Amino acid sequence: METKVDTSSILRSSNGAALAARPSQTLVSALPRPIGKRKRANVYPKVAEARQIFRGLAFYFFPNNDVSPARRMRIHKALEYGALWIKDWAQGISHVIVDRDLTYAQLLAWLKFDAMPAEVIVVDELYPADCITYRFLVDPKQFPYRVQGQPDEKPEKPCSSTDFPSTDSSLQLKPPRKDTLRQEPRSPSRTEDSNNEPRAEYQEQTQDYQLDAEEFVAELDKPRPSSTVDRRDSFDEVIREAKSLEHLPLDDEDEDAAEGCEDVGSDSQDSSSSPIPTKRPRRTGNSSRQSTFQCMEANNGKGAAANPNARTIEILEQMGRYYDRVQDHWRTLAYRRAITSLKRETRKITTKEEAVLLPFIGERLAAKIEEIVWTNRLRRLENAQLDPTDRILQLFLGIYSVGFAQASRWVRQGYRTLADLLHRAPLTTNQRIGIAHYDDFALRIPRNEVTQHGAIVRDALHALDPDFEVVVGGSYRRGALTCGDIDCIITHPTHSLSTIRALVFDTLVPQLFEQGYLRASLAASTSASSTGTKWHGAAALPTSPSGDFVGRQKKLEEGPWRRIDFLLVPQEETGAALIYFTGNDVFNRSIRLLASRKGMRLNQHGLFRDIMRGPGRVKVTDGILVEGRDERRIFEVLGVPWREPEERIC
Template identity: 30%
Template sequence: MSLDLPPIYLLPTNLQPDELHSLEERIPSLTWNAHEAEILLGRITRPERARFELRRLKLETEEIPAPTQSVENRDERPSKRQRTSESDGGGGRDNVAVGGPRGSHEAQSTTTSSSTIKVVKLSWLLDALDRGVVLPTEGYLLYEGRKLPVANEKPTPIADTPTGTSPVRSILKRAAADKPDRGDPAANPASPRTRHQQTRPYASPAQRPPLLHETTSEHDLPLPPVPDFLHTSYSCQRPTPVDTPNAAFVEELKEIRTLRLLQGDNVGVRAYSSSIAAVAAYPYPLQTSAEVSRLPGCGAKIAKLYDQWRESGQLEEVVSAATDTKMCVLKLFYDIWGVGDVTAREFYSKGWRDLDDLVEYGWGDLSRVQQIGVKYYDEFLLKIPRAEVEEIGDVILSHARKVDPGFQMTIVGGYRRGKAQSGDVDVVLSHPDESRTLHLVEKIVVSLEKSEHITHTLTLSTRNSDRKQEPLPWKGEGRPAGTGFDTLDKALVVWKDPSKKDAPHRRVDIIISPWKTVGCAVLGWSGGTTFQRDLRRYCKKEKRLKFDSSGVRNRTDGSWMDLEGARSEHPARDMVTAEKRVFEGLGLVWRRPEERCTG
């Protein structure tokens, strides 16, 4: 007699194909649609991983707080991430483990309302099958939440589901999944991770001829003229607002750009960045694929994607990647502060598949920044509201003005571009008296550490002060390509409000600029990524200049150019005036920060 189980969705994470298929056959209430499930089941042991799986499946939930755990946790071993509280490589007063709370509910029936969802350990199912009775989830529960409605939710086509609902389609999908991964360098018999699932590498859908679907009525639609500012390939020459009428389509294109980044396709990243910037700058709601193909950097390929998105509300490649184990793991690693796309692929090639693997098998090989990134992984993913960004900025400015009341500060980054929430906080500090900014960064960090606002100082650079704050000359073409990171004094720190016991840790960057280059500093830290890329490209191609946040240099003789007028009779009275002078000196129209949102 089969057990009367609620609808269950089985997570493939850490399951070998044979084991996965065996478990599927033993679950009488198995569903292939995670949105229909009342229980998500998998070989996972941490609440953080449970939340990650929900995000990966695009299941929006509101967590139901768990009562204090009253029975011994049934996990086979303690979370490996607990070690991080003892071995994060140093750093202030921190002694909090990475893992979150692990409370569980009191005994209750396993049948839950369809409006809630539980993520439980695989051992719950195995124990229930062994005993022949449905067990309560007490001791097995990792997460419970109320399902939230998804705006404009549309059913996913069968072809885009992990295995489909058709038995034939299921067999074909399983056969494809069982193919050996010939190109995966993780298949190393000496690796301690050989017990984990070896998944085939993600590949984007095969390229199809870009045939655009158009109806007769579309030809009759009057299309607005392409604005003059969209006839340039430089996004720094056009306004790109924070609120674009085509935001939903832009977000889907950003997802594909992230996939290209994780695949190591830098050419694809640049191409999609140009397309995204053009669509984001277009001031009218898109109506047809022909309208898309007119935009710079778009053409037939992006127009085809627009057709696909308009018909289904999603892009096939994004849907496919959301259920691809390798891409999900790469995204998990890439979201660690201090880990780029190259390092994420290196981690995957070593056979590591989650944060626990980094702690158990590679902790000693991680940099201190990466160790902190793992330790506060979930906290760093939390967005920072504008009000909190302003509070952090006010604290930093107050400490600077303890050194000298004449200091000025501009909060840059996404906050200055008008975003409602930020991933981190970036501030630029300066003073009209150049002597006051010399070695200021060290004084600010010491002061904020004493006040217990800074818990970890990850990077402290005094390169600008070490050379007496003189702008670095341009050393000519042919040098190895750098990261584009400026040479200003700066501190990259972990921040926590000491007045709030449960305040999350935040990422904060404090940049110090001498007054003579403060316009470049504010400009260089304020624009979107593509805006900054095109600004450098424009300076190089059109002006024969080298721009970065620490100044503008002439590519012909390497000399620094005083675009801000710092050495004139009338230096800029404030940072924004200095920034406007840089725009003027480069021959560019002034764009408000809210118009530099190229994505």
């Protein structure tokens, strides 16, 4: 469909003045091909008139076609917000939108111009996206919107920070405290009407970025289209339970407090804009609800690169890792759940409207997905990566035994490098080891090397008692090609836990130190009289001889230090421990949540029923053990199809 526009209509220039085109000419506006397989409508859909920030503007794209899916998306969004797409050059074009990999000189050569007309604004492809994001026409003279090789242009008057938001300041990371000031609405001069009155649509308040538990989970309670209500109702009760559990601690012995967090799915939601509605009627039919749990599906992690949403998933994973580093557990879970939903899709999700229909994706995450598809970037992630404080924080968090609180304290105290810490900061022994072997611990361990470490531990245990069993868990058991550390699950078919502790802590560990395999003890229960079941340390494989002789033997050069853990498990708990120490964490949360929904409790010690709880779901009794020894039997009792470890990559 083509729309002929009388050029006597008013088009806005960069300084707000009107451009009257010659009466004899017309601007011919075209429509791009539809996104997906839908038929082209006679009238292109637009947002409400008050939100049409490009109304009255005529865009010329360079290249000026919709062959590229990304450019087609930009054209669609420009039309949706009121712009005209001009296919053939004519007087009256207000903006030229140039692809990022093209230059100003190439544009002039294509148009056969010596210089662009003064009334035409030339901007980078990012400009329309930012205008839509900020809900007004941002200053096109800002640096991020300049095309490569575009000549400098002096602004008519300096632009203050209150006129136009800068790229960095306008999209800050969400503040951690509730008392953070709200951003003030802005009405830059470009968006004023001819009578100098600000347009009403540009005076909307920006939402507060604050997030707390109730606002975070409120996203799931919002009314949804009928196609998604059925998929979300099953978790209503779980989410309400999460709100009552958020104050409980998380530890290895009792993880029920985490169960309610399993299916949280919004990046954030302002409680003022989305109040929690009244409780929906509880659905019947346990089998239909159970099918929605992540643990019910086999996920081997293969084919991720072929997924049509692979780039979106990649950027969301980076954002999720950032929130994980800063210990924002709610947002970390939200991003993981959104990523899981995208991995299930066989079609490319390109718009916010499509994304919000998926399970566990709220309005804000849906907007981010659209931003990634449209611009191939996420501004919030870039802001985080460019923040020098975050880079220092990330450096310190890479030190063994250093958590977020300690790393933040060092940043506040003015430390900036590892050398600063070594020479000025009071450090524990483990922290000094972590700094000394920082590069070693940061390296991923190849799978074949993990196999060698497991064989050394297994051979040493078999020399003590051939009935010892050693399973290397974690990502190694899930089939990963590289691992972060080595988890050795140690059990014995007849020995009690106290006997296993005595042999491992008092005999095995000293022997491996004597052999030079173990290099440091980082955390341990040091005697058989203790009740600990874990030993954390560092090990190194011997490599080639160095040429130096010690007695009659050549001295062996050691390889990089690797993090290694010994996890002691009695035989009656082996099945539950294998589930727990195999992971991944999303799969574990899902299957524990399913057990909770069935009135049971699953942890690394076993599957229990008839657990008595007091106020706030505080556990009063451990309940009755249903199964702990047989991994497959636990799946069977919960009604979950058996999943090989390689199929638990969620």
